[in-house]
Amino acid sequence: MAKQQSKQKAPALPSPYELMGARIQKIINSPAAQKARSVVIEKTHSEAQEDWERFLDEVAENDNVTIAPRDDGSVKLSWTVPAED
Incomplete structure (x- = not known):
């Protein structure tokens, strides 16, 4: 039999x-976040600036996410969880 x-x-x-x-997904999915x-x-x-942008x-583009730029170049992402019907 041939291999x-x-x-x-x-x-x-x-x-x-x-x-x-x-990397970002891990941060967002942390219990504290x-x-x-x-x-x-x-x-x-x-990381490339183009990828970051x-x-x-x-x-x-997500309706339930707010992006707040910070003075140090970082951003604060905040989100709401839509109520289920």
Whole structure:
């Protein structure tokens, strides 16, 4: 019986934007942030300004999220949880 070789490609590595999103998602999902329904986040030195601006633009499209820029360059995200019908 011949040995069957897998010709599957390795999964693609996440993009820098996806890595930034995962980092921010962890912060937002923390128990403290969920309890306060707000969090202060900032771009790290290794993240592209273009990715940061794209993230903020995408978040701003959500009706239940408020973005408050801060003097130090970080932003405070606050959100409300809509009432269920």
